[in-house]
Amino acid sequence: MREERKWLIEHQVQRTSKALESNGFKTVYAPTKSDALKEALKLIPQEAKVGIGGSVTAREIGLVEELRKRGSNVLETWRKLSPEEDLSIRRGHLTCDVFVSSSNAVTEDGKLVNADGTGNRVAAMIFGPPRVVVIAGVNKIVRDVHEAMARIRSVATPMNVRRVGGTTPCVTDVCNLEECKPPSRHCHAITILEKRPIKTDITVILVGEELGF
Numbered sequence: 001m002r003e004e005r006k007w008l009i010e011h012q013v014q015r016t017s018k019a020l021e022s023n024g025f026k027t028v029y030a031p032t033k034s035d036a037l038k039e040a041l042k043l044i045p046q047e048a049k050v051g052i053g054g055s056v057t058a059r060e061i062g063l064v065e066e067l068r069k070r071g072s073n074v075l076e077t078w079r080k081l082s083p084e085e086d087l088s089i090r091r092g093h094l095t096c097d098v099f100v101s102s103s104n105a106v107t108e109d110g111k112l113v114n115a116d117g118t119g120n121r122v123a124a125m126i127f128g129p130p131r132v133v134v135i136a137g138v139n140k141i142v143r144d145v146h147e148a149m150a151r152i153r154s155v156a157t158p159m160n161v162r163r164v165g166g167t168t169p170c171v172t173d174v175c176n177l178e179e180c181k182p183p184s185r186h187c188h189a190i191t192i193l194e195k196r197p198i199k200t201d202i203t204v205i206l207v208g209e210e211l212g213f
């Protein structure tokens with residue numbers, strides 16, 4: 001990576017971390033994917049019941065495999081499951097020991113902005129699991145909530161909907177709120193964590209590489 005690019009990333013991460021910390025979130029900087037994996041594992045005790053949201057990032061850094069290798073009880077829905085099993089795992093996310101997710105956007109003024117179709121992911125980030133680990137590549141950093149919403153509608157959601165084979169307007173063209181109807185609509189719940197919810201310990205690992213959607 002060119003020195004100027006590295007400088008820009010570190011500068012952006014520094015500004016964002018400072019704002020996140022002042023909003024009550026803990027932060028860690030991981031320059032690479034493998035550093036991110038090490039930092040995430042440090043925050044997850046081996047005996048913990050670990051919930052993983054539909055995070056491409058957690059999978060890209062190899063966290064799911066590593067947790068399984070360690071023998072942790074991992075609750076995740078990226079397998080063939082019956083509707084009953086799927087629902088039970090999503091409910092389990094609300095009562096696990098550590099919940100792992102990425103964030104659709106992290107703002108430079110220290111907020112986490114997310115869209116969710118089912119709602120278990122954003123719910124678990126707010127209350128339930130005592131510890132939440134958010135892993136976000138540098139591509140998730142945006143200036144403010146306005147840019148975060150634009151990122152959700154034009155970058156994160158179209159790719160997520162395409163990943164699950166959905167057919168929303170943003171997949172074939174651009175976001176169209178009027179024409180986008182359940183059940184394939186992905187943006188049912190939009191959350192903005194302006195400050196850390198008081199009963200939840202949230203650490204944001206900012207990674208100096210592009211990860212996830």
Ligand code: SF4
Binds near residue numbers: 161168
């Ligand atoms: S509201 Fe619908 S069209 Fe717009 S981003 Fe969400 S899923 Fe896509």
